[in-house]
Structure formats: C-alpha cells, structure tokens
Amino acid sequence: MENENGKEVKSLSDVTVMFAGDSGDGMQLTGTQFSDTTAFIGNDLNTLPDYPAEIRAPAGTIYGVSGFQLHFSSKDIHTPGDGPDVLVAMNPAALKKYKVNLKKHGTIIANIDAFDKKNLKLAKYDTNPLEDGSLQGYHVYKVPITTLTQEALKNTKLSPKDVIRSKNFFALGIMYWMFNRPLEPTLKWINEKFKKKHDVAEANTIALKAGYYYGDTTEIFTARYIVSPAKLPKGTYRSISGNEATAMGFVAASVLSGHQLYLGSYPITPASDILHHLSKYKNFGVKTFQAEDEIAGICSTIGAAFGGSLAITTTSGPGLALKTEAAGLAVITELPIVIVDVQRGGPSTGLPTKTEQADLLQAMYGRNGESPIAVLAASTPSNCFFMAIEASRIALKFMLPVILMTDGYIANGTEPWRIPHESELPKFDHELETNPEGFQPYKRDENLSRPWAVPGTPGLEHRIGGLEKENITGNVSYEPDNHDLMCRLREEKIQKISNDIPELVVDGDEDGKLIVIGWGGTEGSIIDAVKKAREEGFNVSRIHLKYINPFPKNLGDILSKFDNILVPEINLGQLSKILRSTYLVNTIQFNKMRGLPFKTYEIKDKIEEILGGSND
Amino acid sequence: MTDKIDVQEVKLTAKDFKSDQDVRWCPGCGDYSILAQVQRTFPTLGKKKENFVWISGIGCSSRFPYYMDTYGFHSIHGRAPAIATGLKIAHPELDVWVATGDGDLMSIGGNHFIHACRKNVDIKLLLFNNQIYGLTKGQYSPTSERGKITKSSPYGSIDYPFNPISLALGSNATFVARTVDRDPKHLQQMIKRAAEHKGTAFIEIYQNCVIFNNGAFFSLTEKENRPEHTIVLEHGEPMIFGKNNDKGIILDGFEPKVVNLNDGKYTIADLIVHDEFEESPVRAFILSHMTNHPDLPTPFGVFRQVVIETYNEALERQIKEVTEKKGKGDLDELLFSGNTWEVA
Numbered sequence A: 001m002e003n004e005n006g007k008e009v010k011s012l013s014d015v016t017v018m019f020a021g022d023s024g025d026g027m028q029l030t031g032t033q034f035s036d037t038t039a040f041i042g043n044d045l046n047t048l049p050d051y052p053a054e055i056r057a058p059a060g061t062i063y064g065v066s067g068f069q070l071h072f073s074s075k076d077i078h079t080p081g082d083g084p085d086v087l088v089a090m091n092p093a094a095l096k097k098y099k100v101n102l103k104k105h106g107t108i109i110a111n112i113d114a115f116d117k118k119n120l121k122l123a124k125y126d127t128n129p130l131e132d133g134s135l136q137g138y139h140v141y142k143v144p145i146t147t148l149t150q151e152a153l154k155n156t157k158l159s160p161k162d163v164i165r166s167k168n169f170f171a172l173g174i175m176y177w178m179f180n181r182p183l184e185p186t187l188k189w190i191n192e193k194f195k196k197k198h199d200v201a202e203a204n205t206i207a208l209k210a211g212y213y214y215g216d217t218t219e220i221f222t223a224r225y226i227v228s229p230a231k232l233p234k235g236t237y238r239s240i241s242g243n244e245a246t247a248m249g250f251v252a253a254s255v256l257s258g259h260q261l262y263l264g265s266y267p268i269t270p271a272s273d274i275l276h277h278l279s280k281y282k283n284f285g286v287k288t289f290q291a292e293d294e295i296a297g298i299c300s301t302i303g304a305a306f307g308g309s310l311a312i313t314t315t316s317g318p319g320l321a322l323k324t325e326a327a328g329l330a331v332i333t334e335l336p337i338v339i340v341d342v343q344r345g346g347p348s349t350g351l352p353t354k355t356e357q358a359d360l361l362q363a364m365y366g367r368n369g370e371s372p373i374a375v376l377a378a379s380t381p382s383n384c385f386f387m388a389i390e391a392s393r394i395a396l397k398f399m400l401p402v403i404l405m406t407d408g409y410i411a412n413g414t415e416p417w418r419i420p421h422e423s424e425l426p427k428f429d430h431e432l433e434t435n436p437e438g439f440q441p442y443k444r445d446e447n448l449s450r451p452w453a454v455p456g457t458p459g460l461e462h463r464i465g466g467l468e469k470e471n472i473t474g475n476v477s478y479e480p481d482n483h484d485l486m487c488r489l490r491e492e493k494i495q496k497i498s499n500d501i502p503e504l505v506v507d508g509d510e511d512g513k514l515i516v517i518g519w520g521g522t523e524g525s526i527i528d529a530v531k532k533a534r535e536e537g538f539n540v541s542r543i544h545l546k547y548i549n550p551f552p553k554n555l556g557d558i559l560s561k562f563d564n565i566l567v568p569e570i571n572l573g574q575l576s577k578i579l580r581s582t583y584l585v586n587t588i589q590f591n592k593m594r595g596l597p598f599k600t601y602e603i604k605d606k607i608e609e610i611l612g613g614s615n616d
Numbered sequence B: 001m002t003d004k005i006d007v008q009e010v011k012l013t014a015k016d017f018k019s020d021q022d023v024r025w026c027p028g029c030g031d032y033s034i035l036a037q038v039q040r041t042f043p044t045l046g047k048k049k050e051n052f053v054w055i056s057g058i059g060c061s062s063r064f065p066y067y068m069d070t071y072g073f074h075s076i077h078g079r080a081p082a083i084a085t086g087l088k089i090a091h092p093e094l095d096v097w098v099a100t101g102d103g104d105l106m107s108i109g110g111n112h113f114i115h116a117c118r119k120n121v122d123i124k125l126l127l128f129n130n131q132i133y134g135l136t137k138g139q140y141s142p143t144s145e146r147g148k149i150t151k152s153s154p155y156g157s158i159d160y161p162f163n164p165i166s167l168a169l170g171s172n173a174t175f176v177a178r179t180v181d182r183d184p185k186h187l188q189q190m191i192k193r194a195a196e197h198k199g200t201a202f203i204e205i206y207q208n209c210v211i212f213n214n215g216a217f218f219s220l221t222e223k224e225n226r227p228e229h230t231i232v233l234e235h236g237e238p239m240i241f242g243k244n245n246d247k248g249i250i251l252d253g254f255e256p257k258v259v260n261l262n263d264g265k266y267t268i269a270d271l272i273v274h275d276e277f278e279e280s281p282v283r284a285f286i287l288s289h290m291t292n293h294p295d296l297p298t299p300f301g302v303f304r305q306v307v308i309e310t311y312n313e314a315l316e317r318q319i320k321e322v323t324e325k326k327g328k329g330d331l332d333e334l335l336f337s338g339n340t341w342e343v344a
Helices: A027-040 A092-099 A117-122 A145-152 A160-165 A167-178 A184-193 A198-217 A242-257 A272-278 A294-306 A317-322 A324-333 A360-365 A383-398 A408-412 A480-500 A520-535 A555-560 A574-583 A600-610 B031-045 B061-067 B080-090 B102-108 B110-119 B164-170 B184-196 B282-288 B311-326 B331-335
Strands: A002-004 A007-012 A014-022 A044-050 A065-073 A086-089 A107-111 A139-143 A223-227 A235-241 A261-265 A287-290 A310-315 A337-343 A374-377 A402-407 A414-418 A463-465 A512-519 A541-545 A547-549 A562-569 A588-591 B052-056 B071-074 B095-101 B124-129 B175-180 B201-206 B230-233 B247-252 B255-260 B298-305 B340-343
Touching (some): A014 A092, A014 A167, A014 A223, A027 A184, A086 A092, A145 A167, A145 A198, A167 A184, A242 A272, A242 A337, A242 A383, A261 A272, A272 A287, A287 B080, A294 A324, A310 A383, A337 A408, A374 A383, A512 A520, A512 A600, A588 A600, B031 B124, B031 B184, B052 B061, B052 B080, B061 B071, B071 B080, B080 B311, B095 B102, B102 B110, B164 B282
Parallel strands (some): A107 A139, A261 A287, A310 A337, A512 A541, B052 B095, B175 B201, B230 B298
Antiparallel strands (some): A374 A547
C-alpha cells in the first residue's frame, strides 16, 4: 500500500469493469478505449461487449442498455470475468440491468444527473436506489457526470446536445485515474478519429482530462488501484477481436496459398465485421462482393472457387440455414470453399447480438442427402486467426467445403494477441491442375481430392454440377453402385483430414475420474474453471475441440480413460449427442442458453458436484 | 503432351464446341436450335475456347452446359446468375454465359437476375422462355399467360405473367434483346451482339416446348402470322411491319399505336425511329409493353444497349487505385499494424 496525493494506492491482480449506459451513450467506444489502453500497458485482458439488437432503443429503458465488460489482470486470464468489481452506470436502467452481476462489496460509479424521476420510472425503480439504502454493502460514488462535463465544456463551440455526448469521455477519464492508466493512447485516438471535426476532438479531449483530474482532486475517491502488467510470452502484441482475427486469417491464407481471396457475403449480425475488414484490404487483391442475399453470398463463392480463388462466405445461423442447398452443391462438386458461421442465439432471428453454440448440428448435418462437411471451431478471439488459415488449408488440400464456427462472444470480444510472423504460419501444399494429359475431373489423389482445374486452362474443359457424377470421369451418372461409392468417398475424404490435423493434448492427468470437454468459444471459461477446481484440490482434466469433423484421431482413446465426461455447451447438448453416438460413451451435459458465455464458477460448481465434494 | 498446340492459332468450328455427351432433350425441342446457333456463333467470336464457361441452374434449359465442350457448371435451381457473378468477379478474363429458363430465372432466381442486371456484372444471360415448367412436367410458369390450364392450374392460372424484357429494363440491364428459336439467323445475330456487349447482356429467347406447351409462339413464328404479329427492331430504322411493310408504330403520348402507311394520314416520318443506344430506358420500356398485345406487334431485336462501367471493371479499377495509393499488401505489415506493444 502506498500513498499518493493523500490517496491510498492499492495493488490488485485482477479486476473486472463494466461500462453501462444507454445505447446512445457510447459505452462500446468507452469500453474499447479502456481495453486498448489496458492492453497497451501490458495487462492480459478479455472483453464482453453486450449490446441490444435495436440500434437506438428508447433512451432510459432497460432493453436499451448497452454494456461493455472488461476483465484485466497481471496474470494470464481467459474470460471476461464472472461479474464486475466496478460498475459505471450512466443511468438507472444500466444499474438495474447489471447490478445483479456486481461482485459483493463492488464499486458503483453512478451518473447521478441521470437518476431523475423519468429515468427511474423507465428503469422500473419505485425509489431512487442511490438514496433508499438498497445499495448498502457496495461502494457507491455518486458523480454528476453530465453536469461536470457541461461545466468543463462551457467554453467550447459545441451545441448543448453535443456537449452531453462527451460525457462518456469524462467517465472514461475517471476510470483512467482510478486504475492508473495513461491518457495518451486515447488522446491519440481522439485526434485521429475526429481529425476533421476539430470541435469534437477538442471537447472529448477536455472531457477526458476533466474526468481524470476530477478523480485526482476531489475528495470522494479515497483510493486508486494498480494492476501490474501480466507476464506474457515475449513478442509484439496487439489487441484483437475474433472477427478481425478471422478476416486477417483469411488474408494470411490468401498470401500463403497464393490464391486470390474472394468473399461473397450478405450483412448479418454478428458476422458483418468480417466483411467490413476484408473490404478494406483491396491492396491485397481481396475481392469482396456484398451479395443480394445469403444464397447469392455462397453461390458466388462457389463460382469464385470454380474460378480458382480462395473463396469464402461469412454468415450467422439464419444465413447458414439459407446457404444449406448451395453448401450441398459445394459438397457434390467437391469445390473448396470456407463458410464462416458466427453463431448467435436462435432459433429463427433469436438473439442477434448474443452468443450461443446451437448451430453445431446444423453445420454437421443440416443438408439434404449424405452431405458431409468438414467442421472447425475457433476457441478464442485470437484463435480465429489460426483457424481461418486451417479452414482454408484443409479446403484447398482436400477439395471440399469447410465450415468454420465462431460465435458472437469471441467474434466481438477482444484479447491481447502475440502477433505471429509469416514464417510461423502453416504451409499450404496443393496445386492447380494444368496438364491435359490423362485429365479426368473426378480422378483422385491419395487424399481422395479431385483436381482443381480452373476455367481458362487450355485443354481441361469439363463440366461439373449438382447431379451425381461418375467417379473419375465426372459424367452424369445414375448408376446405383456409383452413387453408393460416391457417398462413401465423400465421407471417407472427410475422415482423411484426421491425418492432417493435430492430435489432442490432455490438460491434466491422462486418466481419472473426470474430464471436461468443450468446443469453440467456451475454452476460456473451461480453462479457468478447471484451474480453480484444481486449486481447491479436485483432480480434473480437460480437452478442447477445434476440429469437430473429423475429430482428432485420439479423441476416442482419451474419452475411454475417464469415469466421467462433462460437456459444457451453450446449447442443449449438441456435441454431447455426437460424442455419444460416435464413441458410445456416456456424457454429463451441462447446458445454458442465456446468450452469454459461461461464468467460470458455473462450470467449477458442476465439476465439484460431479466429484461429489471429494477433493482427495 | 508431346506436340503442344497453340489453341489460339487453331481456327475453331462449331464442332469444337460439341461435347461427347448425347443430347437428351425431347425430339423437336426448341433447345436444339439454341444449342446449334450457339455452337455456330462461338467460333466466330475470336475468343479462346478455354475462356468460355456455361453456367446453368435447374430445368430443361439448364442441361445446356453438358452439351457444350467448354467449361461448364450445372448448378442448383435459380442460382446460376449468382454463381456466374462470383466466377466473373474472381476471373474477369472469362466469358461467362448463363443458360436458364423461365422458371429458373423468373421465379426462384428472380432476385439474382435483377441484381446481376442492376450491378452490370459482365455476364450473358440466355433465357429459354417456353412459358411452362417442362422438367417437372407441365405446371404454369411465371411467364405463362393468365388463364392457362395446366396440371397445377386445372381451372386456369390466376397469376399475371412477368414480362421478362420489362423486368430486365426495370433492373437497368445494359443489353436487352429478344429472339426466337425458329429464326436461326436472328438468334445467331443476337448471340453475337450479346457476346460483344460489355456488361450484363440479357436475351429472352422464345422457345417452343413440344410436349407441354406446343405452339405457344406459333402466332409469332409461323409464316402466315409472323409479318402481322411481329416487328423487328433495327437501330436507326423507322418501326415498320406488316406483310406489305405498310404498317408502322407511332408514339401517341406514352402509348404506341399502329398506323397504316397507305391511308394518307401518316408517313414514314411520323414513325418511331428505333434507337438502341438511347440512354434513357423509357422508350425501350414502352416498346417492351407491345409484347402479347392484342393490337400491337411483338418486337424482336435489341431493345436497349448502353455502355457503362461494368461491375468487374469498377472492382478491378478500385483494387488498382487502392494498391497504388497504399502499396501492394504486405502480410507482416498488416499483422503488425495498429496499436502494438512489446513484451520483453
């Protein structure tokens, strides 16, 4: 404990902060700035943006609240935190919505200017929670953020409405002071972002600084905190979201494979950012096509793959459903495409801005006929980069469609990422067919791949299509034996991929009472839950699946060595179903569909329940 | 190959475009004529054989790619324009052609059709319009006339039909033409014009289905009817038709009207002079409504051709401009961009 400016300075190892306000209050921006600065000074971090599907829901209502949760630490962390230590509530609705998650004795910084009669009523408070004693046990800081921002900006030229819009920077300033963060990264960002709006840049700068000095000089804050940099592996880092990592992964795959990148996509939440990012990379020769609908998105992608591009389409669950028939066309024509499914809550439109893992069975089986597809799943924001490369590599090498699954949480969440150099990335080994001698469109190599013969190549003119084809010649065939053979070949080809992907490595003992197996975006919560259970003396192992079709070769062996298999999933047990039918093992399901990632304690409690409280 | 042949130097013939597959359309189907005219026209275009690609959806017409010895893709119902769009974007040097029918393009594929036209993607769309669903054995189609009795409309269809030419014009297609299976010369001419057009080229081909809709176009195709019921659009020429070339079309406000050139009231100077290249699509749209009109002849030929930047040209231009401005993309530079920090 030190003293500075008459104020106590406490050192913390691990903090979760939640910025919450109206969807028009700029909370996502504030949260992103806090994360970028926090990453910049070397903390490990993980974020969870939580915003409504409505662009500007009525101000002051609970359903209009937008929140940004951010977990940062001097240690290695993997989740956005179970609940916040500090809640910045810009209005009563924000307090109402997120107070339930606030940790015991947590801190609330409330903008008291917004706690008027109207807003209290909109948030369904009968009495003012800041005054009625209901927040007893919490550290509540009542700050007139709006008034103070107005005061600080009274000499600027901005309209009263625009002045109020700067209040998020005032709040951010307070938080920077409280957690000892430098202002420079955000000041730099403001100047770049509002280069052409000098007045706005000036106002935001003043508001940010005013917030910081307010923390420093007023009497109300008695303490500030230091969270030291985390000990991360050596290297150059940046903060990255899953969608950006996915986009960059495909650019990398394009460079590594030497094939032009083509994206055919229709905007859909939460996948659109991949389209946004890739449409910027024209100087990499990336061609993005904003299609008229989801079907045109994938069909144009199939056309581009026929034409020799590394061709991808990006979507979310409802879009994946629309792409179903065309995905089958890619299966039967054996063309290499990658379909990215950024999963969200379903069914139907469901919860567009919330996360879920309930598209697994759709990805695996959601097509007519025997229509196997390779399925991969990224596990963290930065892992999306690597899995995008893997999905591309597998598609091109095995000449087939691959579905890469991510989800709303890892797509929008961010974490620090040690940036790899080009030399550290996987190699691609496949080539285009150019030799007309003995050419047959469905002749197969040792991986059962057919040749990729691109229009424009002299002498390789051939026809492909959705009708069943004779193996080797590629002529239309209705022969019973040929169809049976082709169905088996398409499946066998998928299984061949298992020779080309890494085996699973068990985290923990290789046999025992319990193994936790997850897939996709739940890895962070499972890692932390397992770690905490072990700290309490429970013996539990863990594996995580990033390759789902086919499974890694040693999965069955691993599962056979444990008495209990716990499968946490943000669905009703879809991986569980597949594991049971594939390996004839029993599984213990753990399922929640709340539109949110698992909380660490939820999984940890389940582990302890299974191990019967016996931590011997 | 021991003796490599430079394909470019070989003079192509119709035979070079015939695949080894047996053609399986019904005897007498209008599709045979379309296939033959395409195979006759392609060698005259001066293009490389390996650069031609035929893409189709589902329906009788969509078997077309199997019979052409070019690259081909028989895809799924209605989606050929979308697949063609992706292929052309990926590989702009290719000549991408779509063979499609009235069910495929006007019904299930309607959305892809209007958007390909709107974007001016440089693909060629050949609509084999027989006003019936043939492959599913005889249901009314989106271009069938109202009241048509079919298996799925035993009391007469209550649908109003699409006018494909109006739809294409309404979607701002840059080349819009109509021809018919029974006029090989005109069909060849239209195929050649479409091939030479830069941008979306749409040809509606009236095509006879001998099994389910035989004679649908006889009033337009048979010798005795043809002169009085059709008019051939020629650029720069006054709109004259009739057995004795004695009738013409004038524009009365927005309404086209037939006038007799022999009754002394009108002369050739009063007639509409067809202008394919008129920038505004309004007059072409009016002409498109002469289709199946009780008092007006149905037009054949090029309704409209305008040359504007294609989708593909614009995309390549943008890539070039951005690359010139930012420099060719460097992967390490991209990965290490933005706010980075070092951990020692």
